[in-house]
Amino acid sequence: MNVNRRNFLLGSAVAARVASGQTGERIPTAVIGTGGRGSHLLQGVLAQPEAKVAALCDIKPDRLDKAASAAARDNPATFTDWRRIIDRKDITAVYIATPPHLHSEMAIAALKAGKHVYCEKPVGVTAAQVRALVAAVKGSDRVFVAGQQMRSYKQMGEAVRKIREGVIGDVLMVKAQRHATSDLNHEGTSGDWYFDVAKSGGYLIEQSVHNLDACNWAIGAHPLRACGFGATVLYKNDPPGRTIFDCGLLTFDYPNGVKMSFTQNVFHPRGMPNGNQYIYVYGSKGAVDLLANTMMYPSEGGAKPSPLAPKQEEQTHAHITAFYACVTQGAKSPADITIGATAALTAILGHEAMSKEKIVTWSDLGVEL
Ligand SMILES: NC(=O)c1ccc[n+]([C@@H]2O[C@H](COP(=O)([O-])OP(=O)(O)OC[C@H]3O[C@@H](n4cnc5c(N)ncnc54)[C@H](O)[C@@H]3O)[C@@H](O)[C@H]2O)c1
Structure with a gap:
């Protein structure tokens, strides 16, 4: 892939370091919502050599603590207010695993702040939420993957x-x-x-x-x-x-x-x-x-x-691996906004x-x- 395209997708902070030849640079990633699904996604992020867990967010301190312990290797910052994650300029990729009615608002804010988004399904629970998210993704140059992981089977x-x-x-x-x-x-x-x-x-x-x-x-x-x-x-x-x-x-x-x-x-x-x-x-x-x-x-x-x-061996975190392939190599999203929105609609x-x-x-x- 063309280097400019790759740097473009990576985001300027990481891209600058990758372009300067530093190796081992890992994509600073945040998980918003560290309950059942968020904890599973977190394991998937930890399993990716190109990712590091930079921040975690949950309104429930016990779940946040548990997730922080699971990701202790990367010493992530922890927040109870999701907007603090959006404001962090150093975070390049965001996973959203909160209850469904919050997905659209959080994903839109993350995209507007220039972050790549992996948004759990359903991408919205009303047509209005889906409509707003479709507009935001279409108006953004960031990667969007919906958590319709069957698309990676x-x-x-x-x-x-x-x-x-x-x-x-x-x-x-x-x-x-x-x-x-x-x-x-x-x-x-x-x-x-x-x-x-x-x-x-x-x-x-x-x-x-x-x-x-x-x-x-x-x-x-x-x-x-x-x-x-x-x-x-x-x-x-x-x-x-x-x-x-x-x-x-x-x-x-x-x-x-x-x-x-x-x-x-x-x-x-x-x-x-x-x-x-x-x-x-x-x-x-x-x-x-x-x-x-x-x-x-x-x-x-x-x-x-x-x-x-x-029958094929299915990789447990194939959809997450595919997300990072989009971010680092410009690969096609395995569940883009059209797929995610169509499923929800x-x-x-x-x-x-x-x-x-x-x-x-x-x-x-x-x-x-
Ligand atoms: N792709 C899949 O196969 C799959 C499987 C399970 C769940 N999910 C999806 O994942 C999402 C979460 O489901 P779950 O089962 O993990 O639920 P959960 O209740 O276990 O986890 C949700 C977490 O979000 C937190 N949260 C709520 N409001 C928040 C806010 N404003 N800011 C930050 N954190 C907040 C909660 O405290 C909770 O810890 C749902 O959309 C669900 O449909 C997807």
């Missing part, structure tokens, strides 16, 4: 590539589910925001955004409209004040008449056949079980099922359809991608 990537090349003919329909065997732990680390729909967006937006992204990837498009029903059928007012659904049934309509049926619930007993999550992609020549093993089942009578993509579309109990169209969301 090698086996799934190869299976999707073959589907798009036509191995099952034209994609006609997708049937998918994300069922959980229990409600999220009410006393767990994210129990103080997850059950509030304004903060998490609910199960579809907070959790199923991964599955919906994979469905979009396989179909090669985003839905044009959605309808469906959602409700709290089991965990009524449990925990008290709960405003998220525990079950939902949706139909999405895609370009060229492709249809998708998607269900979610949190009361799927363990051990039922087919597992609690699957994505079946049906085409004119066969179908693929995309989540389990990428097996392809030909429609032609007598033809045997076969694996569409070989697909979930928001479904959530709005369930909440309003009417057909909601993509254009109703008012976000230009």
Whole structure:
């Protein structure tokens, strides 16, 4: 890659040192939100030879202390106010792993301050949040990676590539589910925001955004409209004040008449056949079980099922490694703003359809991608 482009992406402070021939320079990185996911991301950052943990932020001192201990090797500064991270000129890259309703505001501020951003999914819980973030990323020259890490799964990537090349003919329909065997732990680390729909967006937006992204990837498009029903059928007012659904049934309509049926619930007993999550992609020549093993089942009578993509060793922190490849080598983002926003908007579309109990169209969301 052209050296100017590389320096451009690195940011002036680091670039100047790299350009001056100093070796071993590591990218000063901050993690905002050091709860469950932030701690996992932190391990990923620590595993990257080109990164160093320069700062950590969380409003909860115990989580901040735990993260600081985990990153003691790099002696990071610690903050409880995330804006202090944004103000630090020496920080080049920021991970955002706070509750979902905060992602858009934090990512926009980080981009405006010239930082590269790895933003956890969903990139927003409302169309307005997503719209604002899309505008900020498009107006920035910084790297943006959404935490849709399935995009870095090698086996799934190869299976999707073959589907798009036509191995099952034209994609006609997708049937998918994300069922959980229990409600999220009410006393767990994210129990103080997850059950509030304004903060998490609910199960579809907070959790199923991964599955919906994979469905979009396989179909090669985003839905044009959605309808469906959602409700709290089991965990009524449990925990008290709960405003998220525990079950939902949706139909999405895609370009060229492709249809998708998607269900979610949190009361799927363990051990039922087919597992609690699957994505079946049906085409004119066969179908693929995309989540389990990428097996392809030909429609032609007598033809045997076969694996569409070989099982591969998946690197635990592949998405994080890819983020640094974007920063240091100008590599293509594995989950750019179009992917991250499309995934979030697909979930928001479904959530709005369930909440309003009417057909909601993509254009109703008012976000230009
Ligand atoms: N990509 C994945 O597979 C994956 C997996 C789990 C979670 N996530 C996402 O990561 C995000 C965090 O989820 P989690 O499970 O780690 O939740 P969590 O509650 O364990 O962690 C969130 C942390 O953010 C902190 N926080 C809240 N407000 C803050 C603020 N204003 N400034 C700084 N810190 C603040 C909280 O104190 C908490 O420690 C969510 O968006 C979630 O969807 C992604």
